Amino acid sequence: MTATERTMSPPHDRDTMSPTDEEANSGIRLPGEGSMWVFVLGDMIIFGAYFVIFMIERTSESAVFLQSQQHLNQTIGLINTLVMLTSSWFVARAVRACRAGDYQGATRLTVCGFLCGVVFILIKIYEWSVEIGHGYTLASNDFFMFYFMLTGVHLLHVVLGLIILGIVFRELRRPTLRRASMVESGATYWHMVDMLWIVIFALVYLLR
């Protein structure tokens, strides 16, 4: 929906959640708000730069990075990836349920996605506490500096994502607040958080 179409829409259109005729005919449409996409694509570029810097540092100290990687719990990394993927699956289904007018289902699925996000944070805190307990901190070496920084910045994104999912939940519960664009924007952000974790899992945990 373009900005002009949005401002010209009558108020009751907020609740119907149907695409415009033009969009329906072509089947091509931008899910959510354009501003959310600007933020998401910008974040992907910034994180992309962080990961490239990580790779350059890894090349200059490859033996240290490989040795340090050994002290990460690979299985916890795997479990957290599965939790994040499951969370994204719930949220993607919530968007479809919302579009179909099944607001109860959409609310339930958003809550499931949210809870998976909370589980992700709890597992991450446990993982950090084990690493710190073994004496590995930000100051240990460059690998652990990157490990804590990348997973830390990602965790902040998870927290922000949970706040956004909380707003989506609030809107879904109140018919006067329901906006398809908000549900889609929240989902878009959450999937980006999922995708960034997938990159971290590959580069920080699994690269050999």
Place this chain on the structure above:
Amino acid sequence: MKALINARLTLVWLVLCAVTIVSWWLGGTAEHHGHFVFSTPVTIGVLAIGLFKCRLIMQNFMEVRTAPRWLRLFTDIWLVAFWGAVLAIYLY
């Protein structure tokens, strides 16, 4: 139609989980007497799976598959440029 869309999302989720387990297993194969060792084939496998997973998420969960052309192009260019840069730096 709704059931079909949900079935597709579920299939994508299952594939994502399956290839995640494969990449975790791959990482575990680059070991010698309990120590991680360098392995270009394992790294290439892990990176290829990473790219595949990111694209599945973008195309299906983020609905880029049915998004305007500029977004489809941007995300595909990002995927190739990013994972390509990571591989190039690794091989350098």
